[in-house]
Amino acid sequence: MSARRSRPQGFLAYYEELLAVWTRKLGCREAARDLAHDALVKCLETSSAEVAQPRAYLHQAARNAAVDAFRRDRAKEWVPLDTIAAYADPLHDPVSQARASQLGRALEAALQELPLKCRQVFVWQRVEGLTQAEIAQRLGLSKNMIEKYMIRTALHLRERLGAYAPD
Numbered sequence: 001m002s003a004r005r006s007r008p009q010g011f012l013a014y015y016e017e018l019l020a021v022w023t024r025k026l027g028c029r030e031a032a033r034d035l036a037h038d039a040l041v042k043c044l045e046t047s048s049a050e051v052a053q054p055r056a057y058l059h060q061a062a063r064n065a066a067v068d069a070f071r072r073d074r075a076k077e078w079v080p081l082d083t084i085a086a087y088a089d090p091l092h093d094p095v096s097q098a099r100a101s102q103l104g105r106a107l108e109a110a111l112q113e114l115p116l117k118c119r120q121v122f123v124w125q126r127v128e129g130l131t132q133a134e135i136a137q138r139l140g141l142s143k144n145m146i147e148k149y150m151i152r153t154a155l156h157l158r159e160r161l162g163a164y165a166p167d
Contacts, residue, residue, distance in 0.1 A: 010054035011043045017055075018062055025148070031155050038065045070151040103164045110160035114153060121149040 015036060022032035039062035043054070051057045111119050117139065124130045124138070125146075132146045139146070 010051070011040060011058050014055045014058050015040055018058055021059070022062060022066075026152060026155050028155055028159060031159075035062055035065055035069070038062075038069075066151055067147065070147065070154065099164075103161070106161055106164060107157070110157055111153075113160070114156055118149045118153045118156075121146055122153045125150065 018039065019029075019032055019036045022035050023029045026032050026035070039058060042061050042065065043058050111122065114122075120139070121135055124135050125132065130138075132143045132150075135141075136143045136146045
């Protein structure tokens with residue numbers, strides 16, 4: 001099949017499929033909808049490019065958007081585990097201590113809701129300080145897969161722990 005100019009309808013034909021794939025990967029339909037929308041917009045903006053396979057192009061745009069969003073929001077999404085103690089007042093304020101305790105329990109519960117590999121990757125990277133390359137080697141996976149596990153974990157924790165974010 002020869003390369004041909006892709007029409008916008010070519011990308012639109014795969015939107016529902018893309019949404020279903022990312023809903024399954026992220027475990028959150030809202031996050032998947034945002035990602036699919038961003039990918040579709042990017043594809044429609046570049047419709048003047050020669051695209052032989054609009055389906056593959058759209059899925060790659062979604063993967064790229066997920067990685068970009070993860071990297072861009074990484075600092076905002078993560079509450080390092082050692083800062084949980086910062087919620088407690090040094091003067092042992094009971095309200096601060098209760099809030100820190102609730103946050104710790106909520107974090108533990110949210111992590112338990114994730115698949116084992118997501119939990120392992122999170123703990124090894126955030127608690128033990130391993131790099132993605134080191135984790136990939138331990139698990140016999142690619143760095144790309146490790147990054148996907150971290151993205152899924154980040155989205156899940158943001159959803160579950162959003163109420164604990166500082167004002």
